Amino acid sequence: MVLTKQKVYKKVYDTACSDLKSSDQEERFVAAGFTYTKTETGFVANIPYFDEIIRLTVPDFTFKSSKGVNITLVARIVLLHYILKASGVLLGGEKIPYEDIQGLRHYYPIFERRVLKPLQSAFGYNRQVFLDAGIALGGQKEEYGDGSFTLHALPRVPITFILWEGNEEFPPSVRTLFDPSITGYLPLEDIVVISKLAATRILKEARALSMDEVIE
Numbered sequence: 001m002v003l004t005k006q007k008v009y010k011k012v013y014d015t016a017c018s019d020l021k022s023s024d025q026e027e028r029f030v031a032a033g034f035t036y037t038k039t040e041t042g043f044v045a046n047i048p049y050f051d052e053i054i055r056l057t058v059p060d061f062t063f064k065s066s067k068g069v070n071i072t073l074v075a076r077i078v079l080l081h082y083i084l085k086a087s088g089v090l091l092g093g094e095k096i097p098y099e100d101i102q103g104l105r106h107y108y109p110i111f112e113r114r115v116l117k118p119l120q121s122a123f124g125y126n127r128q129v130f131l132d133a134g135i136a137l138g139g140q141k142e143e144y145g146d147g148s149f150t151l152h153a154l155p156r157v158p159i160t161f162i163l164w165e166g167n168e169e170f171p172p173s174v175r176t177l178f179d180p181s182i183t184g185y186l187p188l189e190d191i192v193v194i195s196k197l198a199a200t201r202i203l204k205e206a207r208a209l210s211m212d213e214v215i216e
Helices: 002-021 025-032 073-085 105-123 127-136 180-184 188-215
Strands: 035-038 043-049 052-058 062-065 147-154 157-164 173-178
Touching: 002 073, 025 035, 025 043, 025 073, 043 073, 043 147, 073 188, 105 127, 105 157, 105 173, 105 188, 127 147, 127 157, 127 188, 147 188, 157 188
Parallel strands: none
Antiparallel strands: 035 043, 043 052, 052 062, 147 157, 157 173
C-alpha cells in the first residue's frame, strides 16, 4: 500500500515539474508572491513555508530548507501546485471555515479526522500549550475562541486555528478559517494536505516545547 501511494505521488510530482518547466516561470513566481533570481540555466525561488524558507532551483528541481530538514515528496507536490495554480489575487481579510469553501463541504469528515481531531485530542484542555506552539512557529495571535493564531503556510495561504477548551459541560472544539482566495492558490484536495501539514507542525512543536521544559 505504501509503495503504491509513493508511486502515485511520484507521478503527480513528475507531472507538476513538467508543467512548471513549460510555463512562464517568472510569471508564476510573481503570482505566488515569491522573490527569485535568474541564473544562467533557470531560476532560484525563495519560498516562505511556515517558519522556514525553501530554496527551489529550476529546472533541476532541488529543494533546500533554511532549517536543513528534509522536504518530503508530499510537501514538494504542494509547493509546486501552489506555484502552478497561483492566481496572484491578494488576500482580502475575510475568513471562512473549511466547509464553506466551494466544493469542500462533502469532504469535511475527512478534514475533521485528519486535521481537527488530532489537535482537539492534544490541546482540548490546554490552550496555553496550543498557543505557545503556534506562536513558536511564527504564528500571529488572534482573538477567536479561547485561543487562536494564524500560520502562513505559504505567502498567500494563511490558516487560522481556533481552540475552544473543553469543560464539564462542553467537549473541546477546534476550527480553522481560510481566506476565500485559497481556491485560487491550491487545488481542493491540497487544502486538506496543507492543513494536515500545519497540524503536524503544531503537534511536533508542542512536543518539543514540552521536552524543553523537562530538560530545564
